[in-house]
Amino acid sequence: MRKAFISPGKYVQGEDELYNLGYFVRSFGDSALLIAHPDDVKRIKVQLDATAGRFGIQFVESGFRGECSTIEIKRLQSLASEKGCACIIGLGGGKAIDTAKCVAEGEALIIVPTIAATDAPTSHSAVIYTEEGAFEDYAYFKQNPHVVLVDTSVIAKAPVRFLVSGMGDALSTYFEARATSQSYSNVNAGLPCGYREGQCSEAKGTNTALALAKLCYETLLKDGEKAKVANEQNQITSALENIIEANILLSGLGFESGGLGGAHAIHDGLTILEATHHYYHGEKVAFGTLAQLVLENAPNETLYEVMEFCLKVGLPVCLKDIGVETITDEELKAVAQKACIPEESIHAMPFPVTVSAVAAAIKVADQLGSSYKKKMEA
Structure with a gap:
């Protein structure tokens, strides 16, 4: 009988872990495409700026439009290529996380959930929607996220x-x-x-x-x-x-x-x-x-x-x-x-x-x- 077990490469959870995000980016290179809702970025701007400075890395903001759609995925893949991003970060809730998985296609991916509302952050799958938000397809990738980084200080302040x-x-x-x-x-x-x-x-x-x-x-x-x-x-x-x-x-x-x-x-x-x-x-x-x-x-x-x-x-x-x-x-x-x-x-x-x-x-x-x-x- 064939059995299988899969998991992310590393799971890290703790207070103020966002200050260590740059360390994990640095393991891939010196820049990362940040796929996150602008409101989420604003909420943790202090931590992002601090970790970028500490580890000498750059976050390329993506202007994520909020929907995990084929059009958005292709746009962000082009942006990551154009900016020479060494890895992809999905930060926020389910849509940002799934979009990051699709953009990365199983390569150099860091997931940073800001809420503990679902079990999606650790998985190797994603749900793709149309631009209007209707279900379109499932996507599966060759491996789970390389790193899942959970900052309990952020989640404790979420609704x-x-x-x-x-x-x-x-x-x-x-x-x-x-x-x-x-x-x-x-x-x-x-x-x-x-x-x-x-x-x-x-x-x-x-x-x-x-x-x-x-x-x-x-x-x-x-x-x-x-x-x-x-x-x-x-x-x-x-x-x-x-x-x-x-x-x-x-x-x-x-x-x-x-x-x-x-x-x-x-x-x-x-x-x-x-x-x-x-x-x-x-x-x-x-x-x-x-x-x-x-x-x-x-x-x-x-x-x-x-x-x-x-x-x-x-x-x-x-x-x-x-x-x-x-x-x-x-x-x-x-x-x-x-x-x-x-x-x-x-x-x-x-x-x-x-x-x-x-x-x-x-x-x-x-x-x-x-x-x-x-x-x-x-």
Whole structure:
């Protein structure tokens, strides 16, 4: 059996780590194309200027336009070539990070997340959109980022909702990896090298990935609520540091080398409902996790443990929590149909999955979550 595990070349997390960014740039050369939203650049201008001076490097600002589109990728590749940039830096949220991955194409890449809202920073994949923001394609590269640099001082000052959303994304990691392991499904770590190249070569997840995914879940339960409070106070504590690591590193390694399952597929299905568009990825994945647990008939102990955690940190437990006040049978079926298209990760579940079963799981998860929430609020 072929197994695969992939990871970034180096992961560094700590207070004021942005002051060391120039050190990592210097390992490639003396200049870097900085792909970041102007507002993010402005927020950390002091750190950027200090590290540039300390290590004798130059940041070439890109004027990133905010969308990871083919047109923007080509523009930035031309700019990097024209300016002779030795490496690419993706700094900020998901769009800037994904754009940097596409511009670098697996070469000389440094990722600097300024929020802990998703597990994208460590991965070797990206999502490409049209100029208008509609989904266009997935991209995979020959290796993960060379360096992922996480400054906890910056993340501690970011809005709390980002951290909580990251916990929602991380929440699914263990349950999806467990399902993928039980079904012997392929994982993203087995994808071929190159930009939009070929079909997936087969590779199963490792015991290492599953263990990291389980640690991710255990860390959330242990430190999630305390980390949220620390973030609300803009304070760096051990709990916040642990949750940042869980959201970014443990979840990133877990999803990519451990596999995805029902939760992310149900998230994808929910995106067809316009009411969900104002909610973050991780918020919808959290509800998708509950629906996956219902789909697999998980023990009550597990189901209620997950719901209790969600309520403690402020994650959705029912459709109303992601903006869906009512849902018709036709809408529910459409959501389930999208979640069950042939290429979706829901088919990594260790049993045959049908549209009707997914629709039922969503409906039951919604009712269970609503009832539990009312009980806890009473």
